[in-house]
Amino acid sequence: MTVPPKVRLAGRRLLQAVPALLGIIIITFLLTRALPGDPAVYFAGPAADAASIAEIRHRLGLDRSLPEQFLTYVGDLATGNLGTSISTGQPVLQEIITRLPASLELTLAALLIAVGVAVPLGVLAATRPDGWVDHACRFVVTAGVSLPTFFTGLALVYVFYYLAGWAPAPMGRLDIISLPPEHVTGFYLIDALLAGDVAVARSVLAHLALPALTLALFTLAPIARMTRAAMLQALGSEFIRTARAAGLSRRRILIVYALRNALLPVVTTLGMVFSFALGANVLVEKVFAWPGIGSYAVEALVVSDYAAVQGFVLTMALLFVLLNLVIDLTYTLIDPRLGLEE
Incomplete structure (x- = not known):
């Protein structure tokens, strides 16, 4: 069975995007952890004591080591779970879709x-x-x-x-x-x-x-x-x-x-x-x-909302990958010879 050139082109572009997406996931995870501020302190409120802040930090998983947090994050991504926004209390995926x-x-x-x-x-x-x-x-x-x-x-x-x-x-x-x-x-x-x-x-x-x-x-x-x-x-x-x-x-x-x-x-x-x-x-x-989604990302950055920021960056990365794929396919419509190149 012969695969159409445009299908092969789309498959190659998607495979080439996988390493870029993996790099974006890793870099975004590390950069969000480097943001100033403590999400647990924001979520607990100005009147919270140290014990309450520690309890919230444990509930959010922020008391674990970075490798453990990253593995948990990747596992959630594999199931389509982008986490819950601490600033809105809603699932990040639902906020992005909305x-x-x-x-x-x-x-x-x-x-x-x-x-x-x-x-x-x-x-x-x-x-x-x-x-x-x-x-x-x-x-x-x-x-x-x-x-x-x-x-x-x-x-x-x-x-x-x-x-x-x-x-x-x-x-x-x-x-x-x-x-x-x-x-x-x-x-x-x-x-x-x-x-x-x-x-x-x-x-x-x-x-x-x-x-x-x-x-x-x-x-x-x-x-x-x-x-x-x-x-x-x-x-x-x-x-x-x-x-x-x-x-x-x-x-x-x-x-x-x-x-x-x-x-x-x-x-x-x-x-x-x-x-x-x-x-x-x-x-x-x-x-x-x-x-x-832009205003949502700014609000998330202000309060160091890790899940929301990571969800925003990942969404933008996926959009850019799809956009590049559309551009490549558009090239073949303008100049059909490009679709025949391997």
């Missing part, structure tokens, strides 16, 4: 906005070097790289919520008078549309607009810059000159030949930007009180 869709919805919305603006802007800038579009592209790239996300978010809130009154209060994913849609995907916008609830969908869009725009301004800069550079290189290639000499239309040359050949570095950049956006989510979620 909060992760909010972060992914925000990140994907921002990437859609960024790609929708950056790719056409980069293409136009490459076709008109040193023109006003090219200068506008450079300005957007410079602004996107220079402005911190928390500053951009606060500025947008000040202008569109405080001054203009167009945007809702930056307090989560929905108005306080609206009920969340029935859970299907965890993405409020998709769930509201599936339920046919137009009012909730409008509320979700209104609350999603400013945080998604904040994150999009941060992510579109590298996408626009890479699109412009890749298109300039493609348009100066020999095959483009041959296509022009053959009498092909400008539109066909630009879209079918130049843009398709420029997509590989753009897709690579898009994967990197997605990773950066998940990290930048932390600040955006704090500014807009967005109940995502």
Whole structure:
């Protein structure tokens, strides 16, 4: 039985990710134990005596040696148990499942906005070097790289919520008078549309607009810059000159030949930007009180919540592995020859 090339590629990428995941588990475990503060002291409260703190430390397993704690942690991971968060009292896995869709919805919305603006802007800038579009592209790239996300978010809130009154209060994913849609995907916008609830969908869009725009301004800069550079290189290639000499239309040359050949570095950049956006989510979620996984990780770090921090890092590592797999498979769609390489 012949295994399809894409299946072999996916299998190789997953096997290559196993050592990386093992290293992440070990490093995360050691780094969380090096964090300042004692979770047992936080959990016991300011009025607890030494005996109560020692009892809680024993209950949490923190009085054992590091090798024993690590073996217990790996054993729990093997059964799908990420532990219990001491800051919320809930299982970490349940918290991640509940909060992760909010972060992914925000990140994907921002990437859609960024790609929708950056790719056409980069293409136009490459076709008109040193023109006003090219200068506008450079300005957007410079602004996107220079402005911190928390500053951009606060500025947008000040202008569109405080001054203009167009945007809702930056307090989560929905108005306080609206009920969340029935859970299907965890993405409020998709769930509201599936339920046919137009009012909730409008509320979700209104609350999603400013945080998604904040994150999009941060992510579109590298996408626009890479699109412009890749298109300039493609348009100066020999095959483009041959296509022009053959009498092909400008539109066909630009879209079918130049843009398709420029997509590989753009897709690579898009994967990197997605990773950066998940990290930048932390600040955006704090500014807009967005109940995502980033704000959950920050709160866990403050109180040295080992289980929550480890669960967050492991989740992000798995997302990056899946993202790299998707990028590799996307390469084979853009250039089928890559799927045949062993």
